[in-house]
Amino acid sequence: MTGRINTLAIIGVGLIGGSLSLALKKHNAVGRVIGVGRSQANLDEALRLGVIDAIATLEQAAKADIIFVATPVAQMPRVFAELAPHLGATSILTDGGSTKQDVTAAARAALAERFSQFVPAHPIAGTEKTGAAAAFATLFEKRKTVICAEAETNPHAAGVVAAMWEKAGAEIHRMSAAEHDDVFAAVSHLPHLLAFALVDMLAEMPRSADYFNYAASGFRDFTRIAAGSPEMWRDISVANRAALRGQLGAYRARLDAFDRWLAVADTDAISAIEAGYSRASKARNAWQKHIEYGEPMPPLGGVSRDG
């Protein structure tokens, strides 16, 4: 399999699973794509749109060359358990879950001696939309896919999965599952929790109508991610709760400091508020230049301590 995948099975033909199929089809990198899912209507739509070539059972999917599990992470333990007894001897199983330690543990438990056939992965892409109809071929172009191989992971299998994502346009990054979960707790899962918590708090307040009436563009952008799927983010938050609580604890301590400074509001406290805002503003502006123009990030310890 040095290039073309004969049969790809997608478990969960939504935005992520469907877009991978369309990207590989576009680059003629896959022969046949079969889809498995809970919603017949969604599978019919996927078939109609050419996102998949056939609807399959889990047992059929388990014999594919590559089986991509793109369900919400909370469903993966059950999916792995149902695939395990039927998994083809040379089939490669991989996933697209947003958390990696829990998914890897579930795969290890379900697959036992076949755990080497499993390649934990996370494509860093998405939109607010869901379902096969939301899929598009360029979703992963120039985006990162993180592969979190374990000691037991078959290196050939990891290479095949990496090649598949590169065909779909992604850039491959490798790190441990623990590193992955810490990084995404910090830059994705925590911001989602913070945005959900703010909108939830405001919506429940007696003056909520006034609040939403005067909210403007800053609020719009800050809370955009609070429009996301409650079920998906509940699953991610719970699945990655150890790392998320670590980052949340650090954040609550930072808020405590700002609250103390606001309570005191003497010269030193006001300077401390400004120093914090200033470190943030410098880092955020440097990062914007990095993502927009490819400028290197300055050393952030330096940014943060010289600010």
Next chain:
Amino acid sequence: MTGRINTLAIIGVGLIGGSLSLALKKHNAVGRVIGVGRSQANLDEALRLGVIDAIATLEQAAKADIIFVATPVAQMPRVFAELAPHLGATSILTDGGSTKQDVTAAARAALAERFSQFVPAHPIAGTEKTGAAAAFATLFEKRKTVICAEAETNPHAAGVVAAMWEKAGAEIHRMSAAEHDDVFAAVSHLPHLLAFALVDMLAEMPRSADYFNYAASGFRDFTRIAAGSPEMWRDISVANRAALRGQLGAYRARLDAFDRWLAVADTDAISAIEAGYSRASKARNAWQKHIEYGEPMPPLGGVSRDG
């Protein structure tokens, strides 16, 4: 003055002050605009760009028909004190500060028996840019301007200021200074503090380079407001610290609840997380339809409790 302003003085010819001038000039609603500021270079640029017609002293500005103070809020007490002894008998003084109780208190202290000539106001508009060169005539079109008249405020003066903002394209809203400060603590000042605090925290962490490397579009939008001016947001945070700490306290309590639910992670706790995310998602999606398509907001108590 039923329509046209003879002389408008702008103290602080930046984005807000300069844009008001350009908007009024565009609609032929002002005769002459004079500007006062700390930076000669900025004033020269404002003159060159036609944002102002002349550079003036505070003493000259104090005799204008309308004097608009558009400096950062922390500078307003000094500006009011310097204007007070020279204030024209029929001149109307107004401001564009993001906080209203502190600005009103400063004006009351500085102006004494002339406090009735002061109309506290807050145009809800802005961009990340600063300085006269950033000003543009349409900044306030279809945006809200909040007027927070006090018991002593001359109703004629308040009407003139309202008419001026309507000429600039804004929609006038009226509320008390205390209501204003609570609303904007909730939907603007707190989100800014939260975004600054997150980026500051991440920038100071040992793995900050990894964090910024894997941050994606959700992080970009959530933290956009952390690119703002540290000085301006320090001033706003401190000026409105009573209301801001109130909202921050409610938010910390909400984060504490999410943290407890993540720690327990039993069926009830997971349901509570989902319920919070779901209330937020429903409110945020309803608000998006409200701002995009003008759809009425559903009763939020209903959204929050039925969710």
